[in-house]
Ligand code: SF4
Ligand code: SF4
């Protein structure tokens with residue numbers, strides 16, 4: 151017992167020399183990644199490069215495809231199509247910082263930052279990251295149902311034409327002109343008359 | 353030789369002394385928290401808050417225990433409907449009042465404003481004993497199961513540490529009477545129970561210890577009793593291995609469980625006063641009361657006394673903090689057995705140690721100590 | 725700043741109410757109170773007694789069976805008091821409430837602010853210990869402004 155006590159005393163004296171506490175609420179928030187951030191060399195906080203903090207949206211890059219909505223784990227991102235507009239609502243209170251949206255976004259419009267001081271004081275608080283933005287939708291020429299956001303349509307019609315081989319370029323341009331602005335239902339129903347069957351590409 | 357002061361001076365001293373004691377106690381408590389944190393590898397309450405945080409949380413936390421008490425004073429006080437109201441409310445006040453009275457009798461750096469009381473040691477002992485009694489009463493009166501368990505533990509712990517404490521104190525009080533005639537010193541008073549006399553004895557004598565001349569600290573003359581008392585103080589102050597009655601993970605907060613707001617604040621004041629009284633008592637009895645009577649370097653002696661007092665307090669607090677940080681909590685039965693084993697035996701040795709020294713000196717055996 | 729405000733700001737004692745979360749947030753709260761982040765620097769100490777606490781840290785979705793106990797614990801705290809909801813479970817239901825159309829999980833007693841008034845929300849699943857400390861400081865500031 152005496153031996154154990156002496157060992158404990160030694161440990162107490164040793165740990166008084168190497169303080170483990172981080173500088174977090176005070177100190178310098180400028181983080182220098184070149185310095186060690188673990189062990190007793192840690193200075194400000196455990197902010198590593200891969201830290202998944204609050205997701206950051208760039209409204210310019212976003213094409214409105216809603217891929218992030220379909221993969222979002224906690225329904226943080228919600229979309230609604232009303233009156234020819236697609237409305238995105240992002241409620242930070244639900245986000246679990248899983249990073250799936252960042253993985254799936256085709257335009258890199260959504261990125262997880264390393265910002266973590268997110269405490270907010272109420273639904274009307276300044277800090278609350280309740281992003282809300284809209285994208286114009288293309289409406290179906292026949293039935294008036296929403297097809298896709300304008301931006302997505304432009305980007306993808308370009309991409310499809312660019313990525314296809316010489317052989318099908320003219321054909322696909324024609325197809326896009328013919329059926330691009332039809333909704334999924336109308337396209338399926340009129341596939342035969344429009345001569346759109348995918349098999350012809352093979 | 354009682355000194356009679358004018359009534360207004362007495363009243364001022366009555367209020368000023370506890371205030372000084374409380375302020376110093378806050379500093380001691382803050383230092384204990386800081387050092388304990390250091391020994392646990394933490395920082396503890398910030399003494400200097402970083403600049404970037406100052407607008408948000410203030411600039412210093414030296415007086416952290418004081419802020420805790422002030423916060424409790426501004427909180428709502430809830431009293432359980434099933435509690436014994438009278439005992440529940442009066443217990444914390446009884447604890448603080450008895451300690452405030454105890455401060456009047458304890459010489460601080462050799463100054464006892466009301467003059468030397470004949471039996472100040474006994475008075476202080478009993479006034480300090482009121483605190484555990486009030487804790488027991490309040491725990492039982494709060495009608496909470498945790499309070500009941502806390503009271504029961506408090507009773508056992510008090511029984512355990514009070515025996516070595518009292519034995520140690522009396523063996524020290526005997527030193528003044530027994531040792532002086534034998535070792536050729538001037539006998540002051542035969543076996544005084546007055547703290548002022550004990551302090552004066554240590555200040556006016558010195559020991560030649562194997563040729564070195566050092567002040568006659570009783571910690572050198574009777575180290576066994578000093579060790580026993582330090583161990584008992586750890587129980588009295590609820591330092592880590594002995595904080596069984598208010599162990600927060602076992603019995604919520606023990607007897608304080610149902611206390612809120614102002615009543616809890618009064619208990620915290622009592623805790624801080626108890627810390628101050630215990631440490632000052634130890635210094636008075638074993639470390640010469642920090643009394644310096646010579647004006648070294650032309651600096652008034654009371655300043656030297658203050659410096660010595662500070663140094664001794666810091667050493668004591670260092671010991672307490674290391675013990676606090678390096679130990680795990682005992683079970684109540686372990687604590688009882690431990691107190692019955694080590695401190696009790698030490699204090700019994702301390703009780704016969706003066707007689708052993710006397711008989712050794714009578715037989716002509718030198719143990720290297722001479723009181724001058 | 726008066727003495728009252730200062731005292732309240734300087735010593736926020738916290739109490740951890742674990743209300744049927746997955747324990748992820750509980751571990752992060754424990755981490756926030758350990759030597760690594762040492763909130764005792766700013767006077768925060770953990771008390772496991774609601775009667776001594778100023779700030780309650782609530783974690784979890786608050787299962788239906790838990791609702792009366794959370795209410796009772798809240799009532800046991802003397803005023804002034806503040807509540808910090810920690811984690812997306814406590815704020816909105818998080819992953820336990822996958823779709824608004826289908827309604828919440830059948831065990832869920834509702835997010836914390838439907839049961840007791842919440843002052844500070846700390847999002848994350850689980851939030852970093854630093855974020856929790858940040859939330860506690862914000863709660864202490866709110867607390868100091870209470871009557
Ligand atoms: S996945 Fe990217 S581009 Fe698509 S809607 Fe989400 S943020 Fe916008
Ligand atoms: S990080 Fe996960 S939960 Fe948060 S918005 Fe992205 S997908 Fe949704």
Ligand code: SF4
Pocket residue numbers: 745746747748749750783784785810811812813814818819848849850
């Ligand atoms: S917010 Fe996430 S980590 Fe916290 S309790 Fe809920 S599921 Fe667990």
